[in-house]
Amino acid sequence: MLRHLSGTPGRFPHFRRAATTLVVTLTPMDVQVVEHPLARARLSTMRDARTDSAAFRAALHELTVMLVYEATREAPLVTDRIHTPVALTDGYRLESPPLLVPVLRAGLGMADQAHKLIPDAQMGFVGLARDEETLLPTPYMESLPESLAGRPVFVLDPMLATGGSMEHTIRMLTGRGATDVTAVCALAAPEGLEHLDEAGLPVRVVTASVDERLNESGFIVPGLGDAGDRQYGTV
Ligand code: PRP
Numbered sequence: 001m002l003r004h005l006s007g008t009p010g011r012f013p014h015f016r017r018a019a020t021t022l023v024v025t026l027t028p029m030d031v032q033v034v035e036h037p038l039a040r041a042r043l044s045t046m047r048d049a050r051t052d053s054a055a056f057r058a059a060l061h062e063l064t065v066m067l068v069y070e071a072t073r074e075a076p077l078v079t080d081r082i083h084t085p086v087a088l089t090d091g092y093r094l095e096s097p098p099l100l101v102p103v104l105r106a107g108l109g110m111a112d113q114a115h116k117l118i119p120d121a122q123m124g125f126v127g128l129a130r131d132e133e134t135l136l137p138t139p140y141m142e143s144l145p146e147s148l149a150g151r152p153v154f155v156l157d158p159m160l161a162t163g164g165s166m167e168h169t170i171r172m173l174t175g176r177g178a179t180d181v182t183a184v185c186a187l188a189a190p191e192g193l194e195h196l197d198e199a200g201l202p203v204r205v206v207t208a209s210v211d212e213r214l215n216e217s218g219f220i221v222p223g224l225g226d227a228g229d230r231q232y233g234t235v
Contacts, residue, residue: 029197030204031188032070039066043186043208047224056230057109060158060186063208064113067184071154071206072098072118096152097121098182103128103157103169104141106227110156110184126155126172128165135218137165142172149177158227160188160205161220163195170201178202186227187211189220 022033045051045059075094082091097120102111104127115121127141145151155169160183170181179202187209196203211220224230 029193029201031193031210032204032206033210034067034070034206034208036066039063039208042066043224046186046227046230047222049225051230053231053233060109060227060231061113063186064110064156064184065117067186067206067208068114068117068154071182071184075152094118094120096150098152098154099124099145099148101126101144101153101155101169101173103155103165105232106158107156109227109231110158114154114156114184121154126169128168130161130165130218132217135162135164137168139168139172144172144176147177148173149179151178152180152182153178155181155183157183158186159220159223160185160192160196160207161214161218162189163192163199166192166196166203167199167201170196170199170203174201182206187220187223189214189223 022035042059042063046056046063051059072094076096077092078095080091080093081088097118100111100114100118100121100123102108102125104125111123115123122145124144125141126144128137128139130137153173155166157166160166166183173181181201181203183203183205185205185207188205188207189211191214193205193210196205211223213221215221
């Protein structure tokens with residue numbers, strides 16, 4: 001169904017294309033595709049099989065800045081009065097900085113850049129490995145605040161493939177009271193978005209691309225391969 005993204009809105013009730021982003025509003029899930037030319041260029045570097053690990057990490061860092069920038073576009077602000085060297089004026093800061101949750105391993109490559117953009121954010125960690133046969137996520141680490149009630153959360157993971165890992169992560173978060181979760185992903189498969197939509201979880205997705213499909217091995221096509229291996233090598 002999400003293959004309609006670049007054409008007619010299909011079953012999506014709210015469909016808006018801006019200069020740099022495409023927003024599809026499902027009920028209750030929003031998908032925001034960041035189509036900025038610089039984002040497309042960085043994603044192309046990541047897709048290119050000739051890109052080595054160092055260049056891949058650099059492109060992911062830069063793309064993360066753009067994705068988090070867009071993900072915070074509607075973030076509420078609080079106003080303080082501040083003195084410039086010249087006058088008194090209004091200053092602004094995020095009312096509620098999101099908890100950043102990179103999903104290990106691959107999400108680690110997004111963590112520092114997101115943190116630089118939102119320096120007062122706290123960070124939690126989730127470790128998941130997708131079984132290559134079953135494609136199901138196996139959790140091996142969870143380090144999260146006890147209560148997430150009333151706190152926005154940004155989950156950082158370059159890839160949303162079947163959606164199983166993201167669903168598992170979001171269920172960990174909602175189990176601690178989270179109701180405002182944003183999945184920040186370099187790219188997503190239509191099948192993974194459908195999976196999350198059908199799960200009915202309180203999530204919106206911000207991504208640089210919704211690709212064509214998953215292949216029989218559960219890899220995103222055209223995709224970029226395995227984001228963990230591309231960054232850190234195969235272990
Ligand atoms: C990749 C990716 C996601 C997951 C996506 O991680 O970073 O976490 O797979 O797949 P899914 O949507 O089908 O669940 P992987 O399990 O390969 O672990 P890694 O980050 O350690 O490479």
